Amino acid sequence: MSNYTFDQVIDRNHTGAAKTSAELIMDHFNLNYYDDTISMWVADMDFACPPAVIESIKTRADKLIIGYTKPVNAYHDSIINWYQRRHRMNLQKDWLVFSNGTVSAIRNSLRSFTAEGNGVIIQPPVYYPFEREIQDTKRTVLRNNLIRDEENNYQIDFEDFEAKCKNPNTKMFIYCNPHNPIGKIWPAEDTAKLLAICEAHDVLFFADEIHCDLIRSDAHFESALNLTNDKNLIVATAVNKTFNVAGMHITNLVIKNEALREQLAGFTGSIGLSPFAMEATIAAYDKSEDWVVELNKTLDDNLAYLDEFIKEKLPKIKFNKPAGTYLTWLDFNAYGMEEKKLLSVIADEAHLILEGGSMFGEAGTGFIRMNISCPKQVLVEALNRLEKTFANR
Numbered sequence: 564m565s566n567y568t569f570d571q572v573i574d575r576n577h578t579g580a581a582k583t584s585a586e587l588i589m590d591h592f593n594l595n596y597y598d599d600t601i602s603m604w605v606a607d608m609d610f611a612c613p614p615a616v617i618e619s620i621k622t623r624a625d626k627l628i629i630g631y632t633k634p635v636n637a638y639h640d641s642i643i644n645w646y647q648r649r650h651r652m653n654l655q656k657d658w659l660v661f662s663n664g665t666v667s668a669i670r671n672s673l674r675s676f677t678a679e680g681n682g683v684i685i686q687p688p689v690y691y692p693f694e695r696e697i698q699d700t701k702r703t704v705l706r707n708n709l710i711r712d713e714e715n716n717y718q719i720d721f722e723d724f725e726a727k728c729k730n731p732n733t734k735m736f737i738y739c740n741p742h743n744p745i746g747k748i749w750p751a752e753d754t755a756k757l758l759a760i761c762e763a764h765d766v767l768f769f770a771d772e773i774h775c776d777l778i779r780s781d782a783h784f785e786s787a788l789n790l791t792n793d794k795n796l797i798v799a800t801a802v803n804k805t806f807n808v809a810g811m812h813i814t815n816l817v818i819k820n821e822a823l824r825e826q827l828a829g830f831t832g833s834i835g836l837s838p839f840a841m842e843a844t845i846a847a848y849d850k851s852e853d854w855v856v857e858l859n860k861t862l863d864d865n866l867a868y869l870d871e872f873i874k875e876k877l878p879k880i881k882f883n884k885p886a887g888t889y890l891t892w893l894d895f896n897a898y899g900m901e902e903k904k905l906l907s908v909i910a911d912e913a914h915l916i917l918e919g920g921s922m923f924g925e926a927g928t929g930f931i932r933m934n935i936s937c938p939k940q941v942l943v944e945a946l947n948r949l950e951k952t953f954a955n956r
């Protein structure tokens with residue numbers, strides 16, 4: 564019997580939520596948003612945050628003054644204990660570097676550790692702000708495209724990766740594990756191999772591991788931090804995805820190498836922590852573990868439903884259940900529709916907002932990313948609409 568409910572449909576209108584902003588969706592995708600549209604794009608969840616997190620924010624507000632804040636020991640301890648307990652990671656307080664979000668940390672790292680024109684490796688199809696940040700900071704995007712087989716299983720192209728690292732102009736690699744959008748958790752051997760190559764060629768390894776707590780019950784995640792490479796590794800950890808608090812912009816980087824920490828701090832200066840972020844982090848890591856366990860069961864259930872539904876009713880879509888994340892990567896290639904047309908049919912006929920795979924790189928063309936972290940009844944409704952829309956196509 565669950566202590567939490569994941570079936571409450573919460574109205575996100577009038578909260579400034581990006582996910583349900585008609586204006587943003589029109590700007591971003593040029594798609595229509597109707598009164599009954601179901602938004603399944605941006606990676607936050609439609610579940611209420613853990614009760615302890617909400618309570619901690621209210622309790623903090625009741626203290627009446629929202630002043631400058633020095634993180635208390637309980638803040639660092641909550642992070643250290645969580646990663647020790649759940650991922651056998653031995654963190655030290657000095658290694659934790661606060662950042663207002665992971666994308667912001669990536670941008671700051673690009674600016675701190677690389678120069679204009681330097682090469683930065685990514686592995687498309689991958690979370691699109693990686694490429695955007697590299698381009699915005701005038702670095703050069705190096706695409707180590709994932710290799711996809713006929714069953715849509717993805718592998719890393721190590722040969723190409725090493726060749727790219729060997730170029731002395733290559734200075735940084737942004738790794739995504741678990742990988743958004745394909746949902747794969749990279750085996751420890753793969754991560755170790757990439758770490759060794761980066762170490763050998765002096766390429767900074769930025770491991771974005773912020774989806775690591777949202778994984779299937781039979782899946783195993785191994786952090787880059789548990790493997791050898793202390794010299795040039797930055798690991799991004801966050802409460803963001805796990806506890807559905809993306810709007811708080813709380814990321815803690817783990818950087819063992821003191822020289823790297825100093826170089827980054829030299830660029831960013833000190834970054835203040837909001838007292839709400841501090842309290843929410845403590846409540847999340849110390850008091851909401853059972854909530855995460857229940858959440859993962861709910862995601863397992865949603866994914867099982869989606870899998871069955873597609874097999875039975877939409878067999879032209881190819882789908883592999885992701886081992887990590889709540890994002891699904893649906894192969895619509897069999898419909899032979901151009902992406903723009905496909906997305907507008909989905910928006911205008913099914914009243915769903917989904918994301919086109921090409922956003923994640925050319926390698927994603929023909930795919931659709933669908934976020935299934937919503938109450939089951941919402942997912943059921945969305946899938947029924949998809950079935951109706953694609954039944955005769």
Ligand SMILES: Cc1ncc(COP(=O)(O)O)c(C=O)c1O
Pocket residue numbers: 605606663664665666667690739743771773801803809812813814
């Ligand atoms: C892999 C990955 N990294 C970073 C982010 C964004 O993190 P933040 O909001 O902390 O910048 C996301 C959000 O979807 C993500 O999926």
